[in-house]
Amino acid sequence: MNAPMGRKRSHMVRKVVTANTEGELFARSRRRCAICFGLKHDTDTKKDQIAHLDHNSSNSKLENLVFLCLKHHDQFDSKTSQSKGLTKEEVKRYRSELYDFMTKVRGTNWPDHRRIEDVLKETDRQQLSTEVYDRRIQTYRTVRDFLGAIARKGTVTFDELNKFSTDTDEALFLFNRNIADYLRELYKKAVTLHITNKKLTTQYFAAGEDSSKVAEEDAELLVWFSEQFEVARERFYACIAL
Numbered sequence: 001m002n003a004p005m006g007r008k009r010s011h012m013v014r015k016v017v018t019a020n021t022e023g024e025l026f027a028r029s030r031r032r033c034a035i036c037f038g039l040k041h042d043t044d045t046k047k048d049q050i051a052h053l054d055h056n057s058s059n060s061k062l063e064n065l066v067f068l069c070l071k072h073h074d075q076f077d078s079k080t081s082q083s084k085g086l087t088k089e090e091v092k093r094y095r096s097e098l099y100d101f102m103t104k105v106r107g108t109n110w111p112d113h114r115r116i117e118d119v120l121k122e123t124d125r126q127q128l129s130t131e132v133y134d135r136r137i138q139t140y141r142t143v144r145d146f147l148g149a150i151a152r153k154g155t156v157t158f159d160e161l162n163k164f165s166t167d168t169d170e171a172l173f174l175f176n177r178n179i180a181d182y183l184r185e186l187y188k189k190a191v192t193l194h195i196t197n198k199k200l201t202t203q204y205f206a207a208g209e210d211s212s213k214v215a216e217e218d219a220e221l222l223v224w225f226s227e228q229f230e231v232a233r234e235r236f237y238a239c240i241a242l
Helices: 019-029 034-040 070-077 079-083 088-104 116-125 130-153 158-167 177-202 211-240
Strands: 048-052 065-069
Touching: 019 065, 019 088, 034 065, 034 070, 034 088, 048 070, 065 070, 065 088, 130 158, 130 177, 130 211, 158 177, 177 211
Parallel strands: none
Antiparallel strands: 048 065
16 A cells, blocks of 8 residues: 655665764774773774764764774664663763873874873873872872781781771772772781781691691792782872872
8 A cells, every 4th residue: 555645754864974074083083992992991993883872874973973893883783782781871981981091192102002001090190189199108108018017027916907907998988999909908818817827826726727738828928918019019009109
């Protein structure tokens, strides 16, 4: 049956991206996939496609376009992928993060002459206020003093554990989750070191407990703590250097 007179079928007309718009998109993204960057901080160049954020190919304005690798373009356009959270707003945010990063490293030689993590850390450091810097560096010094005391004595006291816990209590509010988790790891291993050392000095072992295994664990902990001077410096470097 023919459609009634006066009624027109609607068609989505694909609008070609102009050369100027395409060039601007490539310049802003440096041909890096926004999703690769947003999910994995991957800054390798990709075989590309230009995607439309609103999935409307007739809307080829620059603000509606995003540079994606072939794999992520397919995922973004698939209904299954969208239902799992690869949404327009998410991809738009990744695109903004990518553009912001590319602006900050505009003077560098590409492909990455430094690891992306180093550049991201550096740009974060530049935004620190003097007050935040002072508080963060004090936490780092607390860690260094704590490690130094363990290195000198080969153990740690309850008083030192309590002081370390108190002095680093605000770390979660000063640093990212990684630093907070690292401080928690230091504390837990220090508690274990205190227990193993106590057992060895008092020769008090639980029934069936092998004293040689306790001694081995104690030695391994001391080696681990000796390695933390360099580990701590690397972890804190990104957060406290101006």
